[in-house]
Amino acid sequence: MMIRIMLPAHLRMLARLGSGEVTVQVEGAVTQRSVLDALELAYPMLRGTIRDHATQQRRPFVRFFACEEDRSHEPPDAPLPEAVAAGSEPLMIVGAMAGG
């Protein structure tokens, strides 16, 4: 399945992506883990920036939004919404509003 992902500007720049969304191919269940695995496979420079290298936990100031809901606290293997799996809605990876 082709999954749409919206990345924050800093990560788009790091991965040399233009504006807009990136799409990745995911086989099997569409979860945070499978989508991020596919994203990091396609763009290895993103490893460690969304999930910690060692723990694979979401970094504290990164959030996952989908279908107008915050999915950040969902287990990484929980299915993402049907609309994300179907490619009609993107998974939004967001830098939290914080910092100076």
Next chain:
Amino acid sequence: MPGVRVLVGTRKGAFVLTSDERRQEWDISGPHFGGWEIYHIKGSPVDPSRIYVSQSGGWFGQIIQRSDDGGATWEPVGNAFAYDGVPGTHQWYDGTQHPWEFTRVWHLEPSLTDPDTVYAGVEDAALFRSTDAGQTWQELSGLRRHTTGPSWQPGAGGMCLHTIRLDPANPNRIVVAISAAGAFRSDDGGETWKPINRGLRSEGIPDADAEVGHCVHSIAMHPAHPDVLYMQKHWDVMRSDNAGDLWHEVSGNLPSDFGFPIAVHAHEPETIYVVPIKSDSEHFPPEGKLRVYRSRTGGDAWEALTTGLPQQDCYVNVLRDAMAVDSLDSCGIYFGTTGGQVYASPDGGDTWSAIMRDLPAVLSVEVQTLP
């Protein structure tokens, strides 16, 4: 034509300044990596086209960038800094034991002989090495596994390994400094380490001359005299004539012996530079006067260098990695401030001018002397 390339890391990106040997006019490129904290950016002494950058931020963690063309283009390389084995614990602010956790790379030190080898000093304190130009990193864990490791405590800025000095006369000798554990030396290429803090006295710790626990801010070494080390400690400017086995104080007539960076003249191993700061709570120059102090006697006797530097109402700081020298015939001295100025002196400190101002707070300044 000889020239220099000044590499400036700031709170919100990196800047590269280049000039010919007169060092009067500067071409500026940047910001590179805008919005990211650039704790350190340093070029290989073997291949000036090779530059390594520590890029980090609260949102997306640590990135290492590498340039192979003198900073024109950059490539993200490896950013996995995995502690060797089970990391264990060190002492936390509240006295409990806290697991070693990687936060960021404070300092990158390219090898003196191999452009593909580079060392990284990280927080929580550990030393890593890459031998494939930054693609992969391996911890030199003998340092963190030193018997004193569990007693190391973070300073206010975190428990960071911020200083790495490589001995050009002895490829097996590495000197590092950790806040707030102190200085350590390896004589076997990084396998085993010993604290080198004898002679340091720190009134802010229970045992003022303890084996570890000293808040070392920076260490400088002249390549022609690598057994002579100069240290800016939290308080006190110190000197060792035996590679750190024993230190003695050389603060002499400084108006304050608190400060962060220390540097050595490229051609005069006994000429050293510090920037006195009023105190550990007032991180600005005494009397609002930004003064670099120079000693031509390896310490003790100091003179203020003020020409071209603000002498009233100046309340900036100069951080530990934000001072560097070039090796042109007339040695240039450079430093950056938390107020966003980069000052340069093309004449060993006699006269200064701002070669860039109004930057984000400057975290690091390094210089490459170009053929």
